[in-house]
Amino acid sequence: MESPVSSHTVSSAAADAAVVLAPAERAVRILGGELTERSLRLHLEGLSGVDAVGLEQRAEALGTRSIKTTSKAWALDKIIGLIDLTTLEGADTPGKVRSLVAKGLTPDPSDPTTPRVAAVCVYGDMVPDAVAALGVAHGDPDDGMVSVAAVATAFPSGRASLRVKLADTADAVAAGADEIDMVIDRGAFLAGRYGQVFEQIVAVKEACRREDGSSASLKVILETGELNTYDNVRRASWLAILAGGDFIKTSTGKVAPAATLPVTLLMLEVVRDWNRLTGERIGVKPAGGIRTSKDAIKYLVTVAETVGEQWLQPHLFRFGASSLLNDVLLQRQKLTTGRYSGPDYVTLD
């Protein structure tokens, strides 16, 4: 099932108009008529440009809020409940995944009131280990359980044929992944082949379907560090939502810069606009580079101020992080004991 636009080289309006895309439900609803490469391009390139200075200033202003005492305690627990605890290394072993799961279930053994993380995020082949390690605690974070998220589609580069990407996705879903983090084809996006990116997301969304008719939640990684401009981030966000993504995620964590506050704010604004347009709620996941509680609290403020506090729940907002959790635990220990804690009192990751 190769994409019909993969041979597309010269973009001419006539050729674009002839390329018919998969009729993804959201795109058809918004763009109307027959969905073609041309109609998609017109829509994405018709989005207004981003005021970069204004965006960065807004993000900086949101980062200056001082969150203290009871609000801070609330924020820290909220952050833990929104974390996708992540290990995405070539050196991942079943043992490492088991210890990640143990940490996700009981982040701070010295304080049983510490909430669980929302999910653990691993490579597709480690999903069976994560599912086995979670056991009865595997489930929906809304029920106090922990989900399993798997990165798929030739993560992190996304450089593989669609056939491979779909098989990657289907394997992870079959192994019990509740959420799929896919990467978009940045090469195709930057070359202007929006239709190809669109078709791939639609196809991966289809591959997330399980036999019983339910579907794994699809997070679309834009890898904003490789998209170069805010305008591109806005276009890619719209593209991912139109194609059916349940979440839009900033980065793989393998490219610098990863998540930044302005980029996340921009994506939240797209999500807000989409919500106003259709009433649907799309999730956002900043990932990579968020290492301190202080940073994470800035993100909470940004979410609450942009899309509203109802977005601060695991089905609409996540942090992709590994070292963030330890810093949150140190801050939490400081709040409960009244003295500064140290790295000897949390796990080595």
Add this chain to the structure above:
Amino acid sequence: MSRLAVPKTYKLYIGGAFPRSESGRSYEITTAKGAFLANAAQASRKDARDAVVAARNAQSGWSNATAYNRGQVLYRIAELLEGRHAQFVEEVRASEGVTAASAAAQVDEAIDTWVWYAGWADKYVQVAGSGNPVSGPYFNLSVPEPTGVVAIVAPQGASSLLGLVSVLAPALVSGNTVVVVADHAHPLSAISLAEVLATSDVPGGVVNILTGSPAEIAPWLASHADVNALDLTGAGALEWIELQIAAADTLKRVVEPEPGVPARSLDRILAFTETKTVWHTKALL
């Protein structure tokens, strides 16, 4: 024509940089007769927290440096102190109100103390370590190793430079990193010492110097879980029993207060070391 005075602002020394206090506070340093001398930063608990983080990050690099290298770096500080001799004499004289001769004697003594401790860097292990007799075909060796991050309350009230050097140098010798609260009333020479450290070969974060109220900062350092040892030499006027109790919560090594300037001694070096004992088979050659 008279020239406008350009007074120096004395800032903190944390992680190799000279930040103002996070709290934005400062306090006035006066001469012994009460005339304005300079503004110094008044460190808060968050500055102490940042200093501990910097000290922790610098710890492995400093303790993994070879003993010979540490000795050279410490000796280099003494060389630079010598080069700035006149500045230190002037600061000590102005701040403490002593005679120029007495200030010069103090600076000389401080430099000699650095040299004395620098020499111990590659020797204290031989003196304090041991080869233990055991009833088996094993070598059994005990060696002292640095404790980690040491928080120090420097001697308060007199001999500000010598007092600081006498507590700082022995902690550094074995490879500890240090957060030190300087003499509250006479912090100028401490910050000038920081300028010496910043331009010598001491890695940033190995020494962190806070100026301000020891009564305010010391409790946070004493209870800090990431501080491994607490030197209360200059804390005699504080509620130091409380500090000791707070330190016990996280099993810190504690050195109790002592009046005046502590004398040079190997014990001060060994107070911030942990003994590691290893067994090793005798080779069957």
